[in-house]
Amino acid sequence: MSLTILELFAQHLNVNGDTGNGFVLRTRLGWAGIDAEVVPYDVGGELPATAPDVVTLGHGPLSAQRAIADDLARIAPTLRAWAAAGVPFLAVNGGFQLIGQALVLEDGTRIAGAGLVDLTVELGAKRHVGKSYVVDSALGRLVGVENQGATVRLGDGVQPLGAVALGSGNRVAGGEGVHHGNVIGTYLHGPVLAVNPLLADHLAGLAAERAGLEYPRTADHDRVDLLALETRRTLLAGTGLSPQA
Amino acid sequence: MSDPRTALTVAVAKVARIASRLRGGGSAFPGFVARKLTPDINRRLAKSLPYGVLFVMGSNGKSTTTNMLTSVLRAHGLRVFTNNSGANMPQGIASSLVGASSLTGRVDADIAVLEVDEGYGAVLARELQPKGSLILNLVVDQIYRFHEPDRVADMFRAIIAEVRGPLVLNADDAFVRGFGDEAAVRDDLTISWFGASEAAYAAAPHGLVAARDFAAEGAGRALGTRPEVGVEVLAQQGASATLRIGAEELPVRLPSRGLHYAVDAAAAVELARAALGDRFRADAAQRGIDEVAPVYGRGEVIPHPNGDIEILMNKNLASLQLNMDFLEAAPESVLIAYDESSYDPSWLYSADFSKLDWVEAVAGPKASFMALRLGYLGIPVGLVEPDIGKALDHVLATPRPSGGTRTFFLDHDQMMAARRHLGYRDLEAGSA
Numbered sequence: 001m002s003l004t005i006l007e008l009f010a011q012h013l014n015v016n017g018d019t020g021n022g023f024v025l026r027t028r029l030g031w032a033g034i035d036a037e038v039v040p041y042d043v044g045g046e047l048p049a050t051a052p053d054v055v056t057l058g059h060g061p062l063s064a065q066r067a068i069a070d071d072l073a074r075i076a077p078t079l080r081a082w083a084a085a086g087v088p089f090l091a092v093n094g095g096f097q098l099i100g101q102a103l104v105l106e107d108g109t110r111i112a113g114a115g116l117v118d119l120t121v122e123l124g125a126k127r128h129v130g131k132s133y134v135v136d137s138a139l140g141r142l143v144g145v146e147n148q149g150a151t152v153r154l155g156d157g158v159q160p161l162g163a164v165a166l167g168s169g170n171r172v173a174g175g176e177g178v179h180h181g182n183v184i185g186t187y188l189h190g191p192v193l194a195v196n197p198l199l200a201d202h203l204a205g206l207a208a209e210r211a212g213l214e215y216p217r218t219a220d221h222d223r224v225d226l227l228a229l230e231t232r233r234t235l236l237a238g239t240g241l242s243p244q245a
Numbered sequence: 246m247s248d249p250r251t252a253l254t255v256a257v258a259k260v261a262r263i264a265s266r267l268r269g270g271g272s273a274f275p276g277f278v279a280r281k282l283t284p285d286i287n288r289r290l291a292k293s294l295p296y297g298v299l300f301v302m303g304s305n306g307k308s309t310t311t312n313m314l315t316s317v318l319r320a321h322g323l324r325v326f327t328n329n330s331g332a333n334m335p336q337g338i339a340s341s342l343v344g345a346s347s348l349t350g351r352v353d354a355d356i357a358v359l360e361v362d363e364g365y366g367a368v369l370a371r372e373l374q375p376k377g378s379l380i381l382n383l384v385v386d387q388i389y390r391f392h393e394p395d396r397v398a399d400m401f402r403a404i405i406a407e408v409r410g411p412l413v414l415n416a417d418d419a420f421v422r423g424f425g426d427e428a429a430v431r432d433d434l435t436i437s438w439f440g441a442s443e444a445a446y447a448a449a450p451h452g453l454v455a456a457r458d459f460a461a462e463g464a465g466r467a468l469g470t471r472p473e474v475g476v477e478v479l480a481q482q483g484a485s486a487t488l489r490i491g492a493e494e495l496p497v498r499l500p501s502r503g504l505h506y507a508v509d510a511a512a513a514v515e516l517a518r519a520a521l522g523d524r525f526r527a528d529a530a531q532r533g534i535d536e537v538a539p540v541y542g543r544g545e546v547i548p549h550p551n552g553d554i555e556i557l558m559n560k561n562l563a564s565l566q567l568n569m570d571f572l573e574a575a576p577e578s579v580l581i582a583y584d585e586s587s588y589d590p591s592w593l594y595s596a597d598f599s600k601l602d603w604v605e606a607v608a609g610p611k612a613s614f615m616a617l618r619l620g621y622l623g624i625p626v627g628l629v630e631p632d633i634g635k636a637l638d639h640v641l642a643t644p645r646p647s648g649g650t651r652t653f654f655l656d657h658d659q660m661m662a663a664r665r666h667l668g669y670r671d672l673e674a675g676s677a
Binding site: 011012014015016017018019020023024027060061062063064066067127129131145147189190191194195223224227228230231233234 | 385388389390392393394395457458459460462463562588589591592593594595610611613614616617618620621629
């Protein structure tokens with residue numbers, strides 16, 4: 001059997017190497033002996049008839065978020081059903097801003113989100129661009145780059161992905177992103193999974209487990225994860241923080 | 246037509262240049278002094294040029310196109326002043342202009358061709374009042390600085406609002422095509438177009454990697470009927486291309502391989518045509534393009550006894566992708582370097598590295614990002630070394646490639662550092 005990684009709006013939400021996340025998942029599953037296929041979805045397309053094993057959303061400019069809004073509303077009921085059934089989602093930055101109830105623009109215009117999680121995003125905060133963005137999550141320390149200007153308000157009982165150790169994050173209560181059921185949203189920019197193998201393995205492991213498969217680590221994982229560790233060290237240079245919390 | 250104040254400002258700034266050089270100071274300092282003394286010094290000096298100033302803009306290819314346009318104008322017998330690529334902001338341009346001026350306060354040239362940074366273009370357009378402008382492309386570039394392509398588009402729109410006369414645009418770039426459509430109502434602009442044929446695009450593995458204009462697509466404004474193109478790339482093969490200039494078809498030699506260089510040439514020739522009018526001659530344009538040497542770091546080949554070094558630009562996804570796409574074969578000896586200042590290398594995951602089968606060294610403060618990307622692809626990397634000097638020494642000591650050339654992909658800062666390490670010191674003057 002082959003696992004399916006569904007890359008939502010692969011054309012519109014891919015301004016920052018974002019399809020790297022699906023690629024990393026497919027590659028790591030492949031090292032573990034699990035066939036996986038990345039299936040891109042674009043505006044007006046057909047969703048797979050059966051639920052995919054992982055869903056990813058990347059980052060795009062506001063113009064792209066507007067351009068996909070109608071289509072997102074069309075497919076949202078299916079996405080909600082998948083999320084409720086436990087399909088793992090990873091949504092990054094612009095994609096993260098679209099998985100909640102709404103994205104509220106500076107002029108007050110509301111773009112409806114997919115409604116996978118109870119959260120609202122308000123644009124208009126001063127944009128923060130940080131070359132060291134550090135988040136302490138239940139999975140461990142996550143490291144990346146931050147580039148966003150919005151406030152994220154989580155609904156009652158909805159948990160952030162982690163606490164901001166360095167950066168702006170949700171700008172509410174020191175939280176970063178969202179982790180609700182198997183849905184993860186984050187401001188860790190770009191191919192977060194390449195740099196943070198523990199998050200990649202969390203998602204790959206979930207996908208494998210749901211399909212009744214083992215996800216063993218291999219020498220390839222070890223080889224590349226040393227490079228990822230070095231990359232996190234590079235990102236943390238001068239911050240006084242270590243790659244492991 | 247010279248005036249005493251301009252002449253005095255030039256004289257003081259020249260003294261500042263000498264003083265600054267003695268102290269090892271920056272090349273923008275004389276411009277800073279000149280603008281303090283006479284805030285409109287750029288305008289005054291620009292006015293001393295009989296044919297005025299031409300602007301070259303766009304995300305990628307500015308330096309090469311500036312070089313090409315300069316060469317084409319020289320082939321028409323004009324004396325051309327141009328800035329080097331490091332000086333494309335107001336103070337740097339003032340410094341360059343002062344440096345090229347006589348003590349009478351006049352620039353010693355017939356015409357100026359200036360490479361202009363999109364972030365400063367509107368200010369420079371007000372100061373310099375260009376007599377013609379061109380925009381090459383809009384690609385996803387430095388999103389840690391620009392945030393999103395739409396914001397860069399707004400910068401270009403602000404520049405277009407300040408310019409008059411010929412405006413030369415890329416018919417095949419989504420955003421740039423849109424600029425022309427938006428500006429079509431203006432009667433103080435003469436818009437003309439360059440581009441490449443469908444056949445030329447079909448031969449390019451990833452096209453020109455232009456950004457998509459989602460706002461225009463959403464509004465149904467995207468890419469309507471293609472406008473009539475004045476200068477078009479009909480075909481490109483390696484570093485050769487065939488340009489259609491008006492009704493004539495002429496072969497040209499490019500400074501390096503790739504459709505992007507061919508399109509830069511088409512842009513340069515179209516602006517020369519628009520600026521020179523009846524004085525333009527296609528054969529002189531052809532000669533001008535043929536004579537262009539690569540700008541340093543953009544297809545430049547540095548001779549070395551243990552294998553010549555070709556330096557290709559690694560500035561953003563479009564530049565790295567295009568420079569890889571037009572390699573003739575898998576290069577034997579590759580060094581890729583990435584600097585700290587380019588601080589979000591996430592876009593590496595959108596690049597197709599299938600032209601490379603191994604990389605001898607990755608270097609620069611962000612070397613680990615490149616090593617990680619290549620590691621995921623299973624492309625072997627010989628050495629990961631943040632220090633570009635050490636990486637160069639390692640690579641240059643390996644056996645001479647059978648093809649005689651090594652291929653280095655370097656971003657701007659690492660390219661400067663590499664050239665310094667190789668003993669090329671006078672960078673501020675540039676080779677342009």
